[in-house]
Amino acid sequence: MQNKIKMDKILFGDNQFFAVNHISDEKSMAQSIKFKDDDAIIKTLDIARQAGINTFMCTTHDRIANICDIIRADPEKYKDFKMFPCMPYAHKYANAVTESGITGTLKQYVPGNFLGSLFKGGVAYLSKDYLSIMELLIDAEMKMFKGIDTPVIFLQNVLTDLLLGLGMIEVLGAFHSYVEKKYNAEAGFITMNMPKLLRELEKVGIENPIICSSINQAGFRMSGGKELYESVLKTRKLRAIAMQVLGGGAINPKQAIEYVCSLPNIESILFGASSKANITQTVGYINNFNKLYV
Amino acid sequence: MLKAGVIGLGKMGISHAAIVGAHPSVDFVAVCDVSSVVLDVFKKYTRVNTYSDYVKMIDKEELDFVVIATPTKFHYPVVKYALEKNIHVFCEKPFSLTSVEGTELAKIAKRKSLINQVGYHNNFVGTFRELKRLLGENVIGEIVHFTGEAYGPVVTKEKGGTWRSNPAEGGGCTSDYASHVVNLIQEVIGRPVKINGTLLKSIYSKGVDDAVYSLLTLDNDISGVLLVNWSDDTYRKMSTSLTIQGKMGKIFCDATEIRIFMKEDNQKEKLEKGWTTKYITEFALPVNFYLRGEEYSAQIDYFVDNVLNKKQGSYNTFEQGLHTNKVIEMILDNAKQN
Numbered sequence: 001m002q003n004k005i006k007m008d009k010i011l012f013g014d015n016q017f018f019a020v021n022h023i024s025d026e027k028s029m030a031q032s033i034k035f036k037d038d039d040a041i042i043k044t045l046d047i048a049r050q051a052g053i054n055t056f057m058c059t060t061h062d063r064i065a066n067i068c069d070i071i072r073a074d075p076e077k078y079k080d081f082k083m084f085p086c087m088p089y090a091h092k093y094a095n096a097v098t099e100s101g102i103t104g105t106l107k108q109y110v111p112g113n114f115l116g117s118l119f120k121g122g123v124a125y126l127s128k129d130y131l132s133i134m135e136l137l138i139d140a141e142m143k144m145f146k147g148i149d150t151p152v153i154f155l156q157n158v159l160t161d162l163l164l165g166l167g168m169i170e171v172l173g174a175f176h177s178y179v180e181k182k183y184n185a186e187a188g189f190i191t192m193n194m195p196k197l198l199r200e201l202e203k204v205g206i207e208n209p210i211i212c213s214s215i216n217q218a219g220f221r222m223s224g225g226k227e228l229y230e231s232v233l234k235t236r237k238l239r240a241i242a243m244q245v246l247g248g249g250a251i252n253p254k255q256a257i258e259y260v261c262s263l264p265n266i267e268s269i270l271f272g273a274s275s276k277a278n279i280t281q282t283v284g285y286i287n288n289f290n291k292l293y294v
Numbered sequence: 295m296l297k298a299g300v301i302g303l304g305k306m307g308i309s310h311a312a313i314v315g316a317h318p319s320v321d322f323v324a325v326c327d328v329s330s331v332v333l334d335v336f337k338k339y340t341r342v343n344t345y346s347d348y349v350k351m352i353d354k355e356e357l358d359f360v361v362i363a364t365p366t367k368f369h370y371p372v373v374k375y376a377l378e379k380n381i382h383v384f385c386e387k388p389f390s391l392t393s394v395e396g397t398e399l400a401k402i403a404k405r406k407s408l409i410n411q412v413g414y415h416n417n418f419v420g421t422f423r424e425l426k427r428l429l430g431e432n433v434i435g436e437i438v439h440f441t442g443e444a445y446g447p448v449v450t451k452e453k454g455g456t457w458r459s460n461p462a463e464g465g466g467c468t469s470d471y472a473s474h475v476v477n478l479i480q481e482v483i484g485r486p487v488k489i490n491g492t493l494l495k496s497i498y499s500k501g502v503d504d505a506v507y508s509l510l511t512l513d514n515d516i517s518g519v520l521l522v523n524w525s526d527d528t529y530r531k532m533s534t535s536l537t538i539q540g541k542m543g544k545i546f547c548d549a550t551e552i553r554i555f556m557k558e559d560n561q562k563e564k565l566e567k568g569w570t571t572k573y574i575t576e577f578a579l580p581v582n583f584y585l586r587g588e589e590y591s592a593q594i595d596y597f598v599d600n601v602l603n604k605k606q607g608s609y610n611t612f613e614q615g616l617h618t619n620k621v622i623e624m625i626l627d628n629a630k631q632n
Contacts, residue, residue: 018530026551028530091531094305103331130335161585165312168339192584196316220575223584247575 005151005186006267007055007210010286011084011241012048013272014058017041034274038066047276049081051283057084057212057270059156062092065144072147086154086190087141094158109137131174138178152210153179154188164197173204186210188241193223195232212241212270217259220247233265243270246282254285261289296358296601299324301348301372303332306386306413307363309585313594314361315340316583320598326351348372357381359409359601361594366464370395377402382409382601384594388473389615391464393623396616403612411597411607412615414477416534416549418589418596420577425536425547426482433560434540440483440518442475446532448524452498459499466502468494468629469622472522474534476625477618479520481609482536484512486621489628497525508625520625549587550574 017035035041041063045056058064064085071078096105142153155175163171176187187210191197194213201209215233219226221244233240245260246253260269269286273279298320300311307327315322325336326345333344345351352360352375359382362372369390376383377399389412390396403410416422429437448471449459459465480486488511494503505523512518524532535548543556554570581591593610600607 029528032528032530094531103329106331130338158586161583162308162312165314165316165583165585166308166336166340167315168335170339193316196583218575220578221584224582225580247573251575 007152007239007241008053008082009268009290010053010283011055011057011268011270012045012053013243013270014056014061014064016272016274017044018059018061018063031274038063038070041067042070044274044279047279051280052287053279053283054080055082055084057086057154059089060085060087060141060144061089068144068146068148082149082151083145084152084154084188085142085145085150086156087138088156088159089141090156090158106133109140131171131178134171134174135178135182138175139182142183150183151185152188153183153185154190154210154212157190157192157213160189160191160197161193164191164193164200169200169204172201173206176206176209188212190243192221194238194240195224195228198232198236198238208237208239210239210241210267212243214244215240215242215260215263215266216245216247216251217256218247218251220244230263233263236265238265239267240265241268241270242266245269245271253282257282257285258289261286261293295319295321296598297321297323297356298359298361299326299351299355299357300361300363301326301351302362302364302368302386303327303329303336304363304365307361308332309590310361310363310384310386310413310594312585313583313591315342317594317598318582319602324351324355324357349375352376352379352381359384359597362386363413366469367391367462370399373399374402377406377408380406380408382597384411384413384597385612385615386413387477387615387618388464388469388622389612389619393616393620396612396619400612400616407606409597409600409604409606410612411593411600412610412612413593414474414481414610414615414618415587415589415593416474416478417481417609418579418592419549419574420579420588421547421549421552421572421574422478422482422536423579424552424572424577425538425545428545428552428554428563429482429538431563433543433554433556433563433565434538434545435542437483437516437538437540439539440479440516441521441537442479442518442535443521443537444471444475444532444534445523445526445529446471447527447529448532449498449504450525450527452500459502461502466499467504467522467524468506468625471524471532472506472520472625473618473622474532475520475522476621477614478534478536479510479512479518480618480621481614483518483538484514484516485617486510486624487513489621489624490517492625492629492632494626494629495523497523499525503629506625506629508628510621549589552577 016031179185179187190212214221222229242260246256298314324343326348337344360376361384363386490509492508495505497504504525508520537546546553552572556565556567559567578588579592581588
C-alpha cells in the first residue's frame with residue numbers, strides 16, 4: 001500500500017488548543033484559558049478551513065473526542081475534512097505511570113478484561129501478546145474517530161523515539177502494519193531523530209515512510225544537526241512533514257517558511273496557530289514560497 | 295565502547311535506557327527490574343540481557359557504568375554495590391533516602407575515583423545555564439531576593455498506593471518534586487544553609503506533603519523562598535522556575551524562556567533597558583538523540599564523556615546531590631519545629 005494518499009501541503013496542528021507551547025509556559029497558560037470551550041477550538045478550525053486547510057493533525061486528547069462529535073454531526077460542512085490522529089496522548093499515560101506504575105497503567109487503560117486475565121495468568125501466558133496489547137490500545141485511542149476520514153495515523157514522538165532508542169524497531173513495524181490492516185491507513189511517525197529513525201525503519205523493510213519531524217532554520221530539535229537533516233532530505237527517500245518550522249515562534253515567520261519551502265522532499269508543513277491573523281499569514285507565506293520553489 | 299546497564303525500569307529508567315541505547319559510544323547490554331512483565335518486553339524485543347537481581351547483573355556483566363533509577367530507598371544498597379565493584383554510577387534524584395547514606399556513598403565514590411552523577415536534569419537545561427552565566431556576569435547587580443518554584447499535576451486526587459505516598463521511602467512533594475528546585479537554587483544561586491520557616495501542606499495525600507513553602511538563606515547570605523506544589527492541575531506537566539530580583543534588574547527563568555528586566559542598558563550583554571525575552575531555541579544544548587527534552591540526553595552524554603575521559607565532571611556530583619538531601623532534611627526538620 002505504498003503512497004496511498006497524497007497528503008495536503010498544509011496540515012493544521014493542535015498544540016495551541018491544549019496548552020502545549022515549546023518555548024513559553026506563560027503562553028501555554030494563556031492558550032489554556034482561550035480554548036477552555038470546544039466552541040473556541042471549532043471556531044479556530046473554521047478559520048483554518050477558510051484559509052484552505054483541510055487536514056487537522058491532532059493528539060488523542062480527551063477533548064478531541066468532543067471535536068469529533070461536532071464534525072460527525074455536520075457531514076455536509078466537513079465533507080472533505082480529514083483528521084490525522086497522533087497517539088498516544090502521552091501525558092495521560094506518563095502521569096499514570098508515575099502514580100500507579102507500568103502494570104497499574106496497563107490495567108487502567110487496556111480495555112475489557114484482557115489484562116485482568118493476563119496478570120492473573122502470569123507472565124508466561126502473556127508473553128506472546130504484547131503486540132495484541134498494543135493493538136487494543138490503538139483501538140481504544142481510535143474509537144473517538146469512528147466515521148471520520150483518518151488516512152494517516154501517527155505515533156507520537158515520545159513513543160517513536162523511546163522505541164527507537166531501545167532498539168524495539170519491530171514494534172514500530174507492528175504499528176505500521178496494524179494501522180494499515182485494521183484502519184486502511186498509512187502509518188506516520190513523529191520523531192525528534194529523523195535521520196536515525198529513517199535508517200532503522202528501512203532496515204525493517206518500511207520504505208518511503210511518512211516521517212514528521214522538527215525542521216527549521218534555527219536547527220531547533222533537529223538531533224544530529226541541521227546539515228544532517230538537509231542531507232537526508234536531499235538524498236534519501238521519505239515523505240517528510242516539517243513541524244516546528246517557526247522554532248516555536250522564535251524565528252521570523254517569513255524567513256522560517258522560506259527556509260522550509262526551499263528544502264526538497266517536504267510533502268507537508270504542519271503548523272498550529274490561535275489567531276486568524278497568524279493562520280492567514282502563515283498559509284500565505286507557505287503558498288507563496290511553495291510556488292517559488294516548485 | 296563502554297558497557298552499560300540500567301537498574302530500575304520505571305518512567306525515568308526506561309527513558310534513560312533509550313538514551314543509553316542510542317548513544318554511539320555505549321554498548322547497552324543489561325537491564326534489571328522486579329517487574330517480570332517489563333523484563334519480558336525487553337527480552338522479546340531487544341538484545342539486552344535481563345535480570346531481576348542487580349547483584350547478579352553487576353557480577354556477571356563486567357559493566358563500565360550503571361544508571362540507577364530504582365525507587366529512592368534502594369539507591370543506597372544498589373549504588374554501594376556498584377561502587378564496590380568499581381563501576382561508574384549515574385543515579386537518579388533524589389540521591390539517597392538519608393544524608394547519612396549519601397555521605398557514605400559520596401565518600402566511596404571519591405576514594406575509588408569513580409565517575410558519579412545524580413540526575414538533576416535542570417542543570418542541563420540551556421536557559422538555566424544562561425541564567426547562571428548572567429548572574430556570574432552580575433547583570434542584575436546585588437541580589438536581594440529569589441523565588442524558586444515548581445508546580446505540576448502529580449497527585450491530583452485522594453488515593454495513595456505507590457512509594458511516592460510513603461514518607462519513609464522518600465515520598466512526598468518535598469523529598470521528591472521540591473528536590474529539583476532546591477538543587478537548582480543550590481547550583482544557580484547559592485547553597486541553602488539555613489531554613490527560616492516552613493509550611494508543609496497535604497492536599498490530597500495522607501501522611502505526606504503535597505506542597506512545601508519555605509524561607510531559605512544561602513551560603514552567600516542571599517535569602518528567598520521555595521514554593522513547590524505537585525497537586526496543581528492548572529499545569530500540564532512539571533513547570534520549574536527561578537525569579538531573581540537584583541538592585542539593577544530582575545530575571546525570570548524557566549525551562550523554555552528567560553525574561554530579563556534591566557533598569558539601565560547593559561551594552562556588554564546587549565540588553566536594553568526594560569524587558570528582553572530569550573527562548574530555549576537559542577540555548578538548547580545540542581544532542582545526537584532526543585527524548586522528552588535535550589537535558590535528559592545532555593546529562594547522559596556528559597556522564598559518558600566523563601567516563602570515557604576518566605575525569606569527574608563538575609555538574610551534578612554525588613556531593614552536590616548529597617547537599618540537596620541535607621537541605622531537604624533541614625526543611626522537613628524545620629517544618630516539624632513549627
